[in-house]
Amino acid sequence: xxxxxxxxxxxxxxxxxxxxxxxxxxxxxxxxxxxxxxxxxxxxxxxxxxxxxxxxxxxxxxxxxxxxxxxxxxxxxxxxxxxxxxxxxxxxxxxxxxxxxxxxxxxxxxxxxxxxxxxxxxxxxxxxxxxxxxxxxxxxxxxxxxxxxxxxxxxxxxxxxxxxxxxxxxxxxxxxxxxxxxxxxxxxxxxxxxxxxxxxxxxxxxxxxxxxxxxxxxxxxxxxxxxxxxxxxxxxxxxxxxxxxxxx
Amino acid sequence: xxxxxxxxxxxxxxxxxxxxxxxxxxxxxxxxxxxxxxxxxxxxxxxxxxxxxxxxxxxxxxxxxxxxxxxxxxxxxxxxxxxxxxxxxxxxxxxxxxxxxxxxxxxxxxxxxxxxxxxxxxxxxxxxxxxxxxxxxxxxxxxxxxxxxxxxxxxxxxxxxxxxxxxxxxxxxxxxxxxxxxxxxxxxxxxxxxxxxxxxxxxxxxxxxxxxxxxxxxxxxxxxxxxxxxxxxxxxxxxxxxxxxxxxxxxxxxxxxxxxxxxxxxxxxxxxxxxxxxxxxxxxxxxxxxxxxxxxxxxxxxxxxxxxxxxxxxxxxxxxxxxxxxxxxxxxxxxxxxxxxxxxxxxxxxxxxxxxxxxxxxxxxxxxxxxxxxxxxxxxxxxxxxxxxxxxxxxxxxxxxxxxxxxxx
Numbered sequence: 001x002x003x004x005x006x007x008x009x010x011x012x013x014x015x016x017x018x019x020x021x022x023x024x025x026x027x028x029x030x031x032x033x034x035x036x037x038x039x040x041x042x043x044x045x046x047x048x049x050x051x052x053x054x055x056x057x058x059x060x061x062x063x064x065x066x067x068x069x070x071x072x073x074x075x076x077x078x079x080x081x082x083x084x085x086x087x088x089x090x091x092x093x094x095x096x097x098x099x100x101x102x103x104x105x106x107x108x109x110x111x112x113x114x115x116x117x118x119x120x121x122x123x124x125x126x127x128x129x130x131x132x133x134x135x136x137x138x139x140x141x142x143x144x145x146x147x148x149x150x151x152x153x154x155x156x157x158x159x160x161x162x163x164x165x166x167x168x169x170x171x172x173x174x175x176x177x178x179x180x181x182x183x184x185x186x187x188x189x190x191x192x193x194x195x196x197x198x199x200x201x202x203x204x205x206x207x208x209x210x211x212x213x214x215x216x217x218x219x220x221x222x223x224x225x226x227x228x229x230x231x232x233x234x235x236x237x238x239x240x241x242x243x244x245x246x247x248x
Numbered sequence: 249x250x251x252x253x254x255x256x257x258x259x260x261x262x263x264x265x266x267x268x269x270x271x272x273x274x275x276x277x278x279x280x281x282x283x284x285x286x287x288x289x290x291x292x293x294x295x296x297x298x299x300x301x302x303x304x305x306x307x308x309x310x311x312x313x314x315x316x317x318x319x320x321x322x323x324x325x326x327x328x329x330x331x332x333x334x335x336x337x338x339x340x341x342x343x344x345x346x347x348x349x350x351x352x353x354x355x356x357x358x359x360x361x362x363x364x365x366x367x368x369x370x371x372x373x374x375x376x377x378x379x380x381x382x383x384x385x386x387x388x389x390x391x392x393x394x395x396x397x398x399x400x401x402x403x404x405x406x407x408x409x410x411x412x413x414x415x416x417x418x419x420x421x422x423x424x425x426x427x428x429x430x431x432x433x434x435x436x437x438x439x440x441x442x443x444x445x446x447x448x449x450x451x452x453x454x455x456x457x458x459x460x461x462x463x464x465x466x467x468x469x470x471x472x473x474x475x476x477x478x479x480x481x482x483x484x485x486x487x488x489x490x491x492x493x494x495x496x497x498x499x500x501x502x503x504x505x506x507x508x509x510x511x512x513x514x515x516x517x518x519x520x521x522x523x524x525x526x527x528x529x530x531x532x533x534x535x536x537x538x539x540x541x542x543x544x545x546x547x548x549x550x551x552x553x554x555x556x557x558x559x560x561x562x563x564x565x566x567x568x569x570x571x572x573x574x575x576x577x578x579x580x581x582x583x584x585x586x587x588x589x590x591x592x593x594x595x596x597x598x599x600x601x602x603x604x605x606x607x608x609x610x611x612x613x614x615x616x617x618x619x620x621x622x623x624x625x626x627x628x629x630x631x632x633x634x635x636x637x638x639x640x641x642x643x644x645x646x647x648x649x650x651x652x653x654x655x656x657x
Contacts, residue, residue, distance in 0.1 A: 057570060057651045077649075078574040085572020092654070096567040100264050112253050113572040158571070 002069055003030035004165060004197055005054060010063030012049050012220070023049040024060065025220035031199065033165065036192040038211035039201045040243055046220040048170065051201045055088055055168040056080045068165060085113050089159030093171040095151040097143040103130060103154045104139040110161040129157035133187060149180030156187060160196075167191065169200040173207050185210045205243060209236040216246035223247060254577070258585040261557075262592075272553045273593035275546025276630050280597025281604055282539035283626050284618070288605035290532030292616035297528060301521050307348075307481040308381060309490060311498070313473075314511040330511040332472040333459060335501055339479060339494060340377075346490045348482050349377035352459045352474040356466040360414060360455065361427040367413040371404070371428065371455045373462025374478075381480040389422035389437030397458035402465065404428070405437040407454035431465045433457060487516060543629070546593070547637040554586050554641035565645055566653025579646035586638020587631055594630025598623055 012024040023046045031037055041047045052058035053065065056072060059080075065072040068087060075083070084090075089110075097106045107126040111117050117125060130139055133153040143151050152172060159167055169188070173181035189210055192198050202208050212233055216224040224246030226234075234242070262269045313331035333352040340350035354373035359366060378384065379391050392403045406414075406421060415421045421435045442451040463469050481490050491514055502511055558565070565578055573581075602618055609616035 052651050055570075057654070058649075078576065081569060081572055081574040081577075084570060090570050092567075096563060096570075096654070098564060098567070101260075109568075110571045112257075113568075113574075113577060115250060115253075162572075 003066070004033045004035075004068060005031040005199075006064075006066040007054070007060075008064045010053065010065065011061045012046075012053065012058070013061045022220045024053070024063075027063075027220070027222055029215065029222060029225065031197065033197055034192075034195050036188070036198045036210070036212045037200065037215060038208040038213070039199065039215045039217060040203060040205075040208050041217035041223075042203060044219075045217040047201050047203075047217050049220075050217065051168055051170055051199065054199060055090060056084050081113075085110060086162060087164050087166060089162070089164040089167045091152065091155050091159050091167065091169040091172045093174040095143070095148070095155045095175070097151055097154055097158075099144070100142055102140045102142055103135060103146065103157075106143075106154055107157045107161055109158060114162055116162070126157070126161065129160050130154070132160075133157045147180070148176050149183055152176060152180070152184050153187065156184075156191075160191075166197045166199065169198065171202055172200065173202070173204070181207065205240045206236045208243075209234055209239045214239060214242060216243050218247055251580075254580045254584055255588070257581050258588050261561075261581075261585050262589060265557075268553060269589060272550055272589055273596065275549035276543070276590045276593025276633065277546075277597040277600060279539065279543030279546040279633075280594050280626050280630050281601035282542055283536060283629075284598060284601025284623060285605040285608065286535040286539045287532065287622050287626075288601070288616045288618045289608060289614060290528065290535060291619060291622075292609065292614060294525060294528045294532070295617050296615045297524050298521060301517050301524065307484050307487075307517075309479040309481060309487070309494070309514060309516045311477045311479065311494065312513045312515070313476075314509075314513065329471070329473050330502060331474055331477065331498075333463075333474050334472055335498060336375075336474065336477040338501060339477065339497060342497060343490070343493055346481060346486050346493060347479050349380045349480040351375040351378040351381055351478045353378075353476045353478060354459050354462050354467060354474050356429075356462055358428045358455070358466060360410065362414040362424065365414050367410060369410060369453055369455055371457055371462055371466060373459030373466075373474075374456050375459060377480070378456065378478065381478045384442070385440045387438045387440040388420070389435070391437055392456075392458055397460055400460045400464050401458060402431060402433045402461050403436045404433045404455055404457040405439055406435055406456075407439050407452035408441045409450055409453040410455050411438050428455075428457075429466060433461075484518065487518065491516075543633060547590070547633040550586055550590055550634055551637035551641060553589075554582060554638050555644070557585075558582060558641050558645040562648065562653045562656045565648055566650050566656070569648075569650035570654065575646040578648075579642045582642035582645050583635065583638050586642065587634040590634025590638070591627075591631045594627045597630060598627050601626070 007030070008028045010024050010027045011022065014021045014023055025046075027050065039047045039050060049058065053060050056067070060073055063073065067083065072080070072083060098109070104123070104126045107129055108122050111122045111125070127139060130136065133156050135150060135153050135157070138146065138150065143154070146154065172188070173184055176184060185207060188198055188200070192212075200211060208214055210233070214224070214226050214234070215222055224242060226242060311331065313329065336350050336352040339347060351374045356371050356373070357368070358371045359368050375397055376391055376394055387408070389405070391405055392401065396403050411421050414426065415424070421438055424435050425432050426435060439452070439454065444450055459474065463472070479490075479494065481487065494514065495510065498512055499510065504511065568578065602623070605616045605618060608614065
């Protein structure tokens, strides 16, 4: 079976001063449909660079990237925009909702660029998604009228708008309190159970514990990938042990 | 994403920042309003001048005798002694294929008296052709005839100003006898009013009599000299031919040898119109240029605001790109925002300019002329200004990398 995401010998090299910095140093990995992956590591380990490249927001210096069977490296910026629009959903640490714009309009946005639905269908789907993330009755609230947890729910609904096969989350609970974090992670778990592939970057062990597969990175290299014991949720303690071993 | 959607997005961005949008628009509003008002006033003035110059005469060519020189002192135009009424009659009869009317003109200052009232003005000695040449029409009575001209009749017609000063509103001047420098003349008609000319001179302060009578009784001259002749051509298309033939005829009549200069000068209304037109046209161009500069400044204001807006909304740009906006989408969004801003500014500017021009016209009593094409031109130009000055900021926004935008602090 083909992998949903497959990268080979991927490098991302920044020329800072005389010394080139390898943010990604020959990474190869694959992710299958339905997986819930946490990419972990301390800051500067290359985990965010990895997520940006997987999310087609950034391009690798070299290496191949197959997304859903198509080669993504060396695409034009407008082709990448189309790929992001149709195949990927994003959830950011700081939510990135359009200010002074209602929740439902924020959720509708991806389809405006895709133009798949009629205005009425778009509205209906956005409403349905907001209900699904538990925001029924708050469709016409603007971000400033919503709590952080609620804003992140809007962002998740928006990420789901175009029904993408993959959801990328960059520290999705980084700006949230513990209670909201738990709620958001439970939502991710539900989505994962429904078959959506989720790739999440986090440095918090308790958040990573919600994922079923853990990739630990350091200095642009994958130190540990627990694919072999995959499919089984680990406790926070197990995740902490795994990370400690990987970086030892 | 279709045009309507992008339009909606641009409109929402404008509405989100009302104060800033209004301030940005003001630059364009002022610029467009200034252009329209200045052009309306300029073109109004020009049209009025053209109208007034054409009221001087129909396809008019004026011929003056040469300026007389005594040593190095030049006398005024029309004071030379070289042109006669016979010259005028010759032009009329021999060049009938080119001219539709010729009137000699002699002038004298007269003191007019009727009953206890008196009035001083210049009397013009003319022939009946002057009616046609100078676009006069009769209000009351009639003009004097060719026969009366030939018979040195002491008849005259007066303008409304003279009528008002000698007769008041109630009395009918036709048939009344007035004294001109102690000579009695009978009024046969009153001219319709023409109003003031370009130079503010009252054209109705006029009295006309046959040139023969003016020469004999008022100038007390034994000679046939005239101050000028007014010639009306059939059509202005013949102007060059007419000038050449009139010159040839007058030179022949004055027995001028080839080496001698003309002893007369010729002027036509196109010359005057061109001069005045070029002066007022220059003024209009200058003022429009000043107004256009304010439009340029308004355009730079739009560019400035759009650049600020791009920087300010860089996260929004990043987010839009992340969820699938192509560079073209982003370009279109910001470009359209600039165009919508400037077009709204243009619409208000047109309204303000038209209103302002009418107000100034009403306040100062100036004629104004608002031309459809210049109004539409200014309006579309405002959209163009938005497009021109909005392009660079929009292009810059479209070239941003999504990841740089999202990371921007």
